[in-house]
Every structure is written in C-alpha cells, then in structure tokens.
Amino acid sequence: MSFAVCPRPRNAAATRAAILDSASRRFTAESYEQVGMRDIARDVGVDPALISRYFGSKEELFRAVIDDCGNGRELMEGDRSTFGERVAHDLVYGPRKENKLAWLLIMLRSASSPKAAEVVQQASSEGFYQPFTEWMGGEDAVVRVRIAAGLMMGVAVGRDLSGGLNMTPEECERMKARIATLLQDLVDG
Numbered sequence: 138m139s140f141a142v143c144p145r146p147r148n149a150a151a152t153r154a155a156i157l158d159s160a161s162r163r164f165t166a167e168s169y170e171q172v173g174m175r176d177i178a179r180d181v182g183v184d185p186a187l188i189s190r191y192f193g194s195k196e197e198l199f200r201a202v203i204d205d206c207g208n209g210r211e212l213m214e215g216d217r218s219t220f221g222e223r224v225a226h227d228l229v230y231g232p233r234k235e236n237k238l239a240w241l242l243i244m245l246r247s248a249s250s251p252k253a254a255e256v257v258q259q260a261s262s263e264g265f266y267q268p269f270t271e272w273m274g275g276e277d278a279v280v281r282v283r284i285a286a287g288l289m290m291g292v293a294v295g296r297d298l299s300g301g302l303n304m305t306p307e308e309c310e311r312m313k314a315r316i317a318t319l320l321q322d323l324v325d326g
Contacts, residue, residue: 153191155181161202165242169199169253199247200256206240208264212289213272221321228292229302229313238297275326285323292316 159180163172174195178185192198215223247253270282296302302309 149191152181152183152187156183156188156191156198157201157205160198161205161239161243164199164202164247165239167246169247169250174198196252196256199253200260203240203243203257203260204264206236206243207234208260208268210264210268213269217324218321220324221317221319224289224320225313225317228289228296228316229309233297234293237293241294273324273326277326281323281326285320288316288319 156177159177160172163177163180172195174185174188177198178188188198192201212220212224244257247257266282266286269286270278273282273285275281302312304312
C-alpha cells in the first residue's frame, strides 16, 4: 500500500526549518551514511532537489544540523571574573539541554564516517574551540581551553545521561564550588 505525500504549502522559511528538523532527527538516530536525502525529503513532503537548493550537499545539510545544535558561544558572554561560577552553576543546577545531547548523539553516530568526522571537527573548531581560545587568551590558551571543555562536557554529559547528579544539596554545592574554582583558574591563566 502506498500513501500519497501531500505537497507542502509554499513557505521557504517553514520548509527549510522542516528539512532541518527532519535531518536533525535522522542524524541523531542514524549514522551519516544511513541518512538519505530522499528519506528526509519524504519526511517533509518535498522533492529531494529542494533540499539541495536550500542546503547544497548532504555534507552541507549535516553541517547546518550541527550548527543548529548550538556552539557554546554563550559561555563567553558575561564578565570573565564570574565565568567559573556561572558555568559551574549551570553544570550542577542547569536544565537538561536536549540540543547538547543531540550534538553528542550526532557525533557518536557519525564518528565512523571520515566525511562526517571532518565536518564535526571543523564545526567544533570554528564554532567553539577557536573563539573560546581567542576569548581566553594568554599563555597555553589552547591547552587551558581543551581542559575546560573536557571538564564541562564530561560533567554535563554525565549528569544528563545518568538522569541527574543524585547528590545531596550540600554535595551539589561543594561540587559547584570545586568546578567554579577549576574553571576560573583555567580562565585566569
């Protein structure tokens, strides 16, 4: 039995968003190689050529999905002197961030693809590591950024994947204080 796909009404922004949403769901659930442009087009009810018109290649669509997950630039907003405290508070008490988990799943599912891995590395570098390194500045900024990123990602992913920190309020406060000190020491150089 086949089903007729109803054509989407003409609205470029809505169609582009629907394509991006479908691609995000597929890249989160399947590897880069398993995701097909025709499948995404079918999900959205558009011709595959329209996806190419909006995004170019599958690689460019993949990059748009990664960019849509966020890039961490919000970390650099605010006073440098309160960086450790702000980020530590978010890591311990902040809400679960679905877009960060989607980013992780996309990275894990696509790690075996050389093309996808290259896109992920480029997006990470351009959208997070380079700006964070420039913002941090000073001696060994690259090293300090990698340590800070590892600490932040590790705590956030561990918290979100395990369903929370499962600690007493006092333990949460002590954890926040330790993370704040570590991160601020890295920022201050």
